[in-house]
Amino acid sequence: MPITDHLPLAPRDLVILAVLGEGPNHGYGLIKAVEERSPNGVLLDPANLYRVLRRMRELGWIEERGEEERRRTYGITRQGRAILNAELRRLTDLLAMARPATAGKP
Amino acid sequence: VSGSRWPFLVRVYCAATRLLPRSARADGDEMAHALADLFAERTGRMTRATLCAWAFARLALVIGIEWLEELGVMPASRGLTKEPRSGGMALGRDLRYALRTLRKSPSFTITSVLLVALGVGAVTTIFTIVDHVLLRPLPYPDAERLVFVDQGSHSGPLFRDFHEMRTVDLWAASMDGEVNLVGQGDPVRLRQESVSEEFFNLFGARALHGRLLIASDFQAADVVVLDAGAWKRIWGADPGVVGRTLEIDGERVTVVGVVGDSFVPPDAVMRGAVDFWRPIQWSSEMMQNRDFNLFQVTGRLVPGATVAEAQKEMDALRARLAVGYADYLADDGSVTSLPVASLAEQTVRFVRSGLAVLLGAVGLLLLIACANVAHLFLARGLGRSREMAVRRAMGAASPTLFTQLLVESLVVGLAGGLLGTALAWAGIRTFVRLNPAALPRQSTFTIDLRVLGFAIGLSALTSLIFGMLPAWRSVRSQLATELRGSDRSVTGGRGLALVRGALVTLEVAMSLVLVAGAGLLMRSLLAVRSQDPGFEMADVWTIPLNVGVSDSPALAARKLDDILAALEATPGVRSAAYGMTMPLQYTDGGTCCWGGRVTGGALSPDGERVYNHPVTDGYFETLGIELVAGRKWRAEEVLDNPTPVVIGLSAARASYGGPTEALGKRLTLPGRGDVVVVGVATDQRYYGLDRDPGLNIYRPIATLPGPLAQPHFAVKADPAFAATIPSALREAVWSVEPRLPVDLVRSMDEWESKSTAGRRFDSLLFGVFAAAALLLAAGGLYGTLLYMAGQRRRELGIRLALGASRGAIERQVVSSGALLSVLGVAIGLAGAWQSAKYLESRMWGVAPHDVGTLAAAGALLIAVALLASWLPARRAGRVDPIETLRAD
Numbered sequence: 001m002p003i004t005d006h007l008p009l010a011p012r013d014l015v016i017l018a019v020l021g022e023g024p025n026h027g028y029g030l031i032k033a034v035e036e037r038s039p040n041g042v043l044l045d046p047a048n049l050y051r052v053l054r055r056m057r058e059l060g061w062i063e064e065r066g067e068e069e070r071r072r073t074y075g076i077t078r079q080g081r082a083i084l085n086a087e088l089r090r091l092t093d094l095l096a097m098a099r100p101a102t103a104g105k106p
Numbered sequence: 107v108s109g110s111r112w113p114f115l116v117r118v119y120c121a122a123t124r125l126l127p128r129s130a131r132a133d134g135d136e137m138a139h140a141l142a143d144l145f146a147e148r149t150g151r152m153t154r155a156t157l158c159a160w161a162f163a164r165l166a167l168v169i170g171i172e173w174l175e176e177l178g179v180m181p182a183s184r185g186l187t188k189e190p191r192s193g194g195m196a197l198g199r200d201l202r203y204a205l206r207t208l209r210k211s212p213s214f215t216i217t218s219v220l221l222v223a224l225g226v227g228a229v230t231t232i233f234t235i236v237d238h239v240l241l242r243p244l245p246y247p248d249a250e251r252l253v254f255v256d257q258g259s260h261s262g263p264l265f266r267d268f269h270e271m272r273t274v275d276l277w278a279a280s281m282d283g284e285v286n287l288v289g290q291g292d293p294v295r296l297r298q299e300s301v302s303e304e305f306f307n308l309f310g311a312r313a314l315h316g317r318l319l320i321a322s323d324f325q326a327a328d329v330v331v332l333d334a335g336a337w338k339r340i341w342g343a344d345p346g347v348v349g350r351t352l353e354i355d356g357e358r359v360t361v362v363g364v365v366g367d368s369f370v371p372p373d374a375v376m377r378g379a380v381d382f383w384r385p386i387q388w389s390s391e392m393m394q395n396r397d398f399n400l401f402q403v404t405g406r407l408v409p410g411a412t413v414a415e416a417q418k419e420m421d422a423l424r425a426r427l428a429v430g431y432a433d434y435l436a437d438d439g440s441v442t443s444l445p446v447a448s449l450a451e452q453t454v455r456f457v458r459s460g461l462a463v464l465l466g467a468v469g470l471l472l473l474i475a476c477a478n479v480a481h482l483f484l485a486r487g488l489g490r491s492r493e494m495a496v497r498r499a500m501g502a503a504s505p506t507l508f509t510q511l512l513v514e515s516l517v518v519g520l521a522g523g524l525l526g527t528a529l530a531w532a533g534i535r536t537f538v539r540l541n542p543a544a545l546p547r548q549s550t551f552t553i554d555l556r557v558l559g560f561a562i563g564l565s566a567l568t569s570l571i572f573g574m575l576p577a578w579r580s581v582r583s584q585l586a587t588e589l590r591g592s593d594r595s596v597t598g599g600r601g602l603a604l605v606r607g608a609l610v611t612l613e614v615a616m617s618l619v620l621v622a623g624a625g626l627l628m629r630s631l632l633a634v635r636s637q638d639p640g641f642e643m644a645d646v647w648t649i650p651l652n653v654g655v656s657d658s659p660a661l662a663a664r665k666l667d668d669i670l671a672a673l674e675a676t677p678g679v680r681s682a683a684y685g686m687t688m689p690l691q692y693t694d695g696g697t698c699c700w701g702g703r704v705t706g707g708a709l710s711p712d713g714e715r716v717y718n719h720p721v722t723d724g725y726f727e728t729l730g731i732e733l734v735a736g737r738k739w740r741a742e743e744v745l746d747n748p749t750p751v752v753i754g755l756s757a758a759r760a761s762y763g764g765p766t767e768a769l770g771k772r773l774t775l776p777g778r779g780d781v782v783v784v785g786v787a788t789d790q791r792y793y794g795l796d797r798d799p800g801l802n803i804y805r806p807i808a809t810l811p812g813p814l815a816q817p818h819f820a821v822k823a824d825p826a827f828a829a830t831i832p833s834a835l836r837e838a839v840w841s842v843e844p845r846l847p848v849d850l851v852r853s854m855d856e857w858e859s860k861s862t863a864g865r866r867f868d869s870l871l872f873g874v875f876a877a878a879a880l881l882l883a884a885g886g887l888y889g890t891l892l893y894m895a896g897q898r899r900r901e902l903g904i905r906l907a908l909g910a911s912r913g914a915i916e917r918q919v920v921s922s923g924a925l926l927s928v929l930g931v932a933i934g935l936a937g938a939w940q941s942a943k944y945l946e947s948r949m950w951g952v953a954p955h956d957v958g959t960l961a962a963a964g965a966l967l968i969a970v971a972l973l974a975s976w977l978p979a980r981r982a983g984r985v986d987p988i989e990t991l992r993a994d
Contacts, residue, residue, distance in 0.1 A: 027140035045161050046137035046144075047123075047168040054130060072136050 006059075009087045012044070013052060017061065017076065017084045024065040024075035027053070056080065115158045116142045121555040122162070125169050125563065127176035137165075167201060170516045170566055204514040211486070215518065218482045222522025222565055224878065225475030227529025230561040232468040234534055236461050237560075238551050240454050245370055247310040248406060252449035253416060254374055255403040257442070262386075262393040265302070265401055267427060271419050273411040278305040279386065279401035280375055284652050284816075285355045286847050290340055293847040295652055296381035298354070299371070303385075306365070308406055309372065316348035316363025319385050323362070327387035330359045334367030336381035354382065355654050374452040375402045396431060404449060417446045463944050464871065467623065470616045471875050472568075474882045477609045480572040481889050483515065484606060515573020516566060523565025527558060540867050603897065606890045607926055613886045614930025614967055615937055617879035622938035622963040624872035626949055629959055631865045633951030639858070640790035640799065641689060642730030645828065646854035648688045649673075649819040649835055651846060662813035665843060670722065672838040673819060678827025679835075683728040684819040685721035685807065689792045690857040691818070716757070716801045717792075720810050726752070726787065728822045735765035736785035744806035748772055748780035754802035758786045781805065794861050796950045820854075868948055880967070883930075884974040891923050891975055895982035907987035916976075916983040923975025924968070931964045938963065 009017070012034070019025060019033040031044045053074060056062045061080030065073045076084070112120070119141055123134030141161050148154050208215045243249040253274070260268075265279045279302040287294050306318045314334060323329045330352065332341070341347045350361050371380050392398045407416060421443060428434040428441045447455075494507055534551050651669075653662065666684065673682040725731070726738060735758075739750035758768035765786035772782045781803070789799035807814075823831045832851040839848045859866075895902070902915055942954040952959070 027136055028143040031140060031144065043160075045164040046140040047161070047165040049140070050133040050137050051130070051168050051172070054133060071139055 003083055003086050006083055007087050007090055009083070012042075013056075014084075014087055016044075016049075016052060017056070017080060017087075020062055020074060020076040021081060021084050024073045026068060026071035026073045028071065029073075112138065112142045113145055115154075116145055118555065119158070119161060119165065122165060122169075122559070124555075125559050127172050129176065130172050163201075166520050166562065166566075167513070167516065170520075170570075173566075174512070174570070200510055200513040201517070203510055204517050208514060208517060214482060214486055218479050218518050219522045219525060221475045221479050221482070221882070222519055222568060223525035223529055224882075225472040225568065226523050226526030226561055226565045227533060228468045228875070228878070229472045229564060230526060230530035230557060231533035231537060232461075232464050233560055234530060234551060234557045235537065236465055237557065239457060239461060244372065244450055244453065245368075246308075246372070249450065250448075251407040251409070251411075252308070253405050253407055253413060253446050254449045254452040255405070255420070256445040256447055256452070259399040260401050260403050260444075261396045261399050262388065262401070263396045264399075264427070265403055267423060268403065268405065271405075271416065271423060273408055273416040273419050274405040275408045276304050276308050276406040278302050278308040278404050280305060280404075281386065281400050281402070282376055285382065286652060286654065286845075287340075287352065287354055288845045288847075289353050293845050294340070295847040295849050296336065297379060298382040298384055299376055299380045300384045300386045302401075306383075308404060309369065311369040312366045313363045314366040315345045316361070318363055318365060319383070323385040324388055327385045327389075328357070328359050329362045329385065330354065331383040332361060332364045333380050333383065334364060334369075335379055337364045338367075340381075359384070372404065372449065372453070374449055375404055397433070413446055413448050420444055420446050459944075459947060463948070466941075466944065467620060467872060467875050470620055471879055471882075472564075474613050474616050474879050474886075476568050476572050477613050478882050478886045478889075479518075479568065480609060481606060481886055481893075483573050485889065485893050487511075512570065512573060515569040518573070519565040519567075519569020520562065522569070523562045526565060527561045530557075530561065540870065603890075603894055606893065610883070610886050610890050610926050611930040611933065613879075613883040614927050614971060615934035617876070617883040618931055618934025618963055618967050619937045619941055620872065620876040620879045621966060622934075622960055623941065623945055624869065624876035625959040625963050626942065626945055626952055626954070626956060627865070627869040627872050629952045629956065630948070630950045631862065631869045634796045634862055634865060637791060637795040639689070639795060640731065640788045642822075643854040643858055645823045645825050646729060647821050647823055647831060647835060647851055648691075648854065648857065649821075649839065649848060649851050650688075650691075650816065651819065651839065651848065652816050653813075653843070653846065654815055659813050666813065666817055668842045669819065669839055670724075672842050673821055673835060674724075676821075676831075676834050676838045678824045678831055680822045680824060681724050681728045682819065682821040683722045683724035684814075684817045685719055685725055686810075686814060686818070687719070688818045688820050688854075688857075689729070689790050690794065690854070690861050692793050716803055719792075719802060719804045720807045720814075721804055722807050725804065725820075728820050729790075730822070731790065732788050733785045734788060736769045736783070739784055739806055744808045748782040749805055749809050750784040751781045752785040752787050752804040753783050754799060754804075755786055755789045756799055757801040757803070758783075760801065779809070795858070796862075796865075865948070865950070880970055883967070884970050887923055887926065887971055888974040888977060890926075891919055891978035892981065894922070895919055895978050898982075899985055902982055902985045903987045903989070906985060912983035915985075916979040919979035919982045920972065920975045923971060923979075927968055927971030927975075930971075931967050934967070935960060935964055 015034050015037065016030060019030055019037075025033065027046060027049055030049060031046070034044050035041050053062065057064070057074070059079075060077055061083055062074045063077050065075040067073065116138055120134060120138035123137055124131060126134060141158075144157060144161075145154060148157055244252065246252060255268070259281075260279075262279075265277065268274070268277050281300040283298045283300060284295055285298045287296050301319070303319065303321060303324060311318065313331075314337075316331075318331055319329070332347065337343060337347065345364075347361050348363060351358050352361060365383060386393060386401075388394075392400065405416075407413070421441075424434060424444055425441045434442055497507060538551055653665065670682055670684055673679055723738065723741060726733065733752065734755055736752070738752065743750050753768060755765060758765045762768040762771060768783050768786055770783065772780060774780050787804065790802070791797060791799050792802065793800070821831075821835065827834070835851050836848045839846060906912070906915065938960055939955060946954045
């Protein structure tokens with residue numbers, strides 16, 4: 001499946017992928033990272049988080065990276081990074097297109 | 107996994123993740139781990155509770171979605187974004203949407219949640235019991251290898267012979283008993299179990315304090331291990347009791363330990379709770395005698411051996427032993443077999459069919475509740491078909507709408523499941539309290555994760571199946587038709603009406619099966635209760651005592667006479683007596699007293715057993731038993747030879763043709779001497795109101811070879827003294843023997859109530875099920891007719907405008923309801939006819955295909971159905987033609 005078929009990513013999936021892009025992390029770490037980054041402290045619930053992680057793993061975007069304090073950690077794969085970059089590029093382009101319209105507004 | 111350190115809720119969460127499909131289950135521990143971390147970081151009760159509620163709700167939804175994909179019901183999303191809604195990536199949105207729409211129609215939501223809760227609650231209650239009683243392995247190590255040697259009890263030497271068997275590697279013997287404990291408050295009577303060396307080993311029991319029995323304990327047998335229950339109850343869980351000396355039945359024994367409270371005594375071997383565990387005193391003469399069959403024997407098969415192999419070896423052993431011991435031979439010279447059964451099978455063999463019947467009944471109830479949920483969803487789906495059509499016209503994908511509808515039914519199902527679990531929790535408690543028929547293993551009845559999983563799975567399944575049909579219909583309907591508005595077509599929704607009609611017919615049929623079952627069981631109960639017991643129950647009180655075996659028979663006999671005199675002298679007592687037993691104390695299948703065949707007379711020509719009841723002179727007067735011929739024995743002739751006896755009317759009729767013909771007849775009772783009939787008494791239903799009185803002989807108590815160790819006293823009291831008599835009777839016993847426990851002073855009415863409790867329970871449970879089913883079926887019919895009438899509003903309006911009378915319209919609606927119910931009743935009668943055979947074993951005095959009961963059940967259902975049809979009919983008749991026509 002070409003990369004563009006997966007785009008656009010749901011915002012939450014994008015953030016998860018972005019956090020993993022910075023380095024391997026485990027479930028709780030992901031929940032905390034997403035909570036810290038989102039403006040109003042979005043809390044991911046474990047069941048949905050692992051559902052997303054399972055999907056991403058099946059798609060080959062992330063992979064298991066062993067254990068840390070008995071928690072399983074995940075890291076981004078080359079393909080996952082490609083998807084992440086493609087989505088970021090798409091969003092940047094989109095913003096660039098929209099910027100003139102929003103410029104000057106509060 | 108650091109699971110053991112997790113808080114309870116997180117462990118529940120972890121266990122709940124086991125409900126995920128296999129493909130996702132591996133993540134369960136990780137998910138729980140993340141929750142545990144979140145839990146640790148949050149402080150405060152409320153925040154943690156909110157956190158858990160949130161996590162559990164999400165988990166439930168994810169479980170539902172994963173299963174839908176797993177089963178192929180919902181297409182698994184291949185990517186992450188192609189179909190974000192159906193892929194569950196936007197579950198939160200669907201959930202919020204579902205909650206919003208459900209909140210908008212509270213009466214629909216509440217009704218369907220309650221319906222699911224009712225069905226799930228009832229089924230979960232019965233399932234919990236079935237699961238604990240029938241499905242789970244017994245709580246012992248290698249439980250599947252444990253076997254029980256049936257055919258009553260076995261002697262000490264035979265028990266030792268068993269050890270020759272190669273297919274069994276461990277044997278345990280145990281013997282029931284009751285003992286008196288003095289020196290701990292009021293004297294109390296306690297259950298004691300004497301066990302062999304390997305008993306605790308075989309059942310995997312561990313000591314909570316001190317130790318269990320060791321080989322050297324079996325020499326003097328002067329030690330006792332306390333059961334955890336008795337230890338808490340009597341000694342307030344004081345660990346210091348280990349090492350103390352107790353006085354049990356006048357014997358001084360040392361407490362060496364307390365057995366752990368996780369050890370549940372095996373029900374098949376010993377009924378009910380045990381207070382003391384004692385070593386078997388092998389050195390005593392009785393234990394060495396092959397004639398005394400004392401022990402219940404359990405064994406453990408060697409790994410790989412089967413019950414059949416053990417049976418074969420047992421038969422061979424028995425045949426070998428029979429050579430030297432003729433008692434192992436039956437009358438016809440063959441070797442009597444000792445059946446070897448698996449302990450698990452032995453535990454449940456008497457309750458299996460009963461539980462299956464209950465499960466069937468409750469399953470019917472669940473089906474009816476589900477049918478009603480389907481009604482509700484169908485009606486609601488119809489109301490929303492326009493909404494769905496508009497949304498589809500605006501570009502919403504069908505799978506999206508489908509998922510949303512499914513999420514709605516899942517929310518309803520899970521909420522119903524949670525409520526149902528709460529209902530089941532209460533239901534189990536009620537069940538155990540009401541059910542006196544002593545189900546095995548009931549001490550362990552709890553709602554645990556397995557049952558929780560069952561309840562949640564059941565409700566999810568229920569709501570999915572019954573929510574899917576309407577959802578499918580809403581999504582699949584013809585867009586153009588829906589947008590135009592189905593209201594316009596006069597005959598719209600005919601297919602749907604057919605589905606609903608079929609559902610209602612089935613509901614009526616299933617309710618009829620339950621109502622008929624309840625009717626048959628209630629008639630059995632009434633039939634039993636209307637039996638003449640043959641004696642007076644009012645104001646009769648019984649006092650079973652355990653005076654123990656005394657060294658001096660003369661002294662012991664005098665003591666009993668003193669107690670009798672003290673009871674007679676108690677204010678309010680009209681007469682008193684004692685005997686080996688009293689009526690209605692052996693109502694769960696056992697029999698009492700001396701059995702034996704009679705020779706040398708016409709009594710019992712078929713070799714039927716005759717029961718000897720040794721009683722005191724006051725017995726007949728105290729129990730109000732009438733003599734139909736002859737007289738009682740006189741005090742001065744009790745030691746005469748032949749012994750003067752009174753026989754029961756059945757015995758007199760069966761053997762001599764009538765009461766007067768029996769008088770003066772002599773017979774020989776082997777080992778019990780010659781007797782002469784001086785009187786004939788009315789028959790007493792000694793072993794239960796629903797049992798045949800059998801052949802009975804009442805004889806003077808003085809003819810017993812020794813004093814009674816466990817005499818049963820009875821008094822006839824003045825009703826004015828009813829409130830004070832139990833304590834007065836206790837005091838009377840204690841005035842003679844202050845160290846004797848008197849823990850049971852029970853009125854005969856209570857014995858009667860206890861003996862019919864099983865039947866009362868059956869009728870109550872079926873009655874409740876039937877009432878619920880009736881209500882649900884009526885509700886279903888009402889809803890369906892209302893819906894049909896609503897559908898035909900336009901048609902009815904036009905007809906009214908054209909001059910049809912309201913009466914005609916009403917009659918038409920009622921008759922369509924009547925048609926459905928008559929059809930349902932016809933199917934139901936066939937079902938009831940078929941299913942009555944499953945109830946046959948619980949019925950008494952009523953034919954399984956009792957026409958009266960079936961007809962009454964059918965009439966009841968039709969009456970209820972007519973009532974349920976009449977209300978919508980009235981509404982249909984009140985349609986305002988102007989209003990309907992203007993709506994166009």
